Amino acid sequence: MRSAAPKVGSLPAEHRERLMAFAEDVFFESGDRLFEEQQHADRFWIVKTGAVNLDAKVPGRGAPVIETLRHGELVGLSWLFPPYLCQSGAEAMTPVRAHEFDATAVRAMCHSDREFGSAVFFWVGSILAHRLQVTRVRLLDLYAPHGSGIMA
Numbered sequence: 001m002r003s004a005a006p007k008v009g010s011l012p013a014e015h016r017e018r019l020m021a022f023a024e025d026v027f028f029e030s031g032d033r034l035f036e037e038q039q040h041a042d043r044f045w046i047v048k049t050g051a052v053n054l055d056a057k058v059p060g061r062g063a064p065v066i067e068t069l070r071h072g073e074l075v076g077l078s079w080l081f082p083p084y085l086c087q088s089g090a091e092a093m094t095p096v097r098a099h100e101f102d103a104t105a106v107r108a109m110c111h112s113d114r115e116f117g118s119a120v121f122f123w124v125g126s127i128l129a130h131r132l133q134v135t136r137v138r139l140l141d142l143y144a145p146h147g148s149g150i151m152a
């Protein structure tokens with residue numbers, strides 16, 4: 001069983017409330033693409049209901065699903081780190097209700113309020129570390145030769 005990524009609830013309440021002040025409610029139909037690899041990352045989402053698949057283009061292999069995100073999980077990490085280009089794709093697996101955030105506005109708040117910024121960077125960094133591990137394991141599951149001795 002995989003360990004869960006830090007959800008928005010892991011942010012200290014004061015910082016979570018400040019972040020949520022930027023939220024707009026949005027809805028995606030099943031099959032809607034939230035973003036594509038190399039697209040400019042100008043927003044991000046926190047899932048309220050439904051499920052979002054993250055995928056990664058693999059040359060000659062399509063775009064396998066790397067992880068499925070659900071309630072309270074962050075969709076989109078690249079908005080916080082230059083050059084602000086998406087490193088994966090994301091698609092609504094089911095109908096999805098989410099909080100949508102303007103990345104430029106949240107980054108500005110992170111820079112103007114160092115305590116808030118530190119909390120957000122730590123939260124997103126923790127999710128990034130988790131996603132790197134999940135991606136590694138998933139790609140090994142899909143593409144490592146069976147019986148190669150490579151262990152996840």
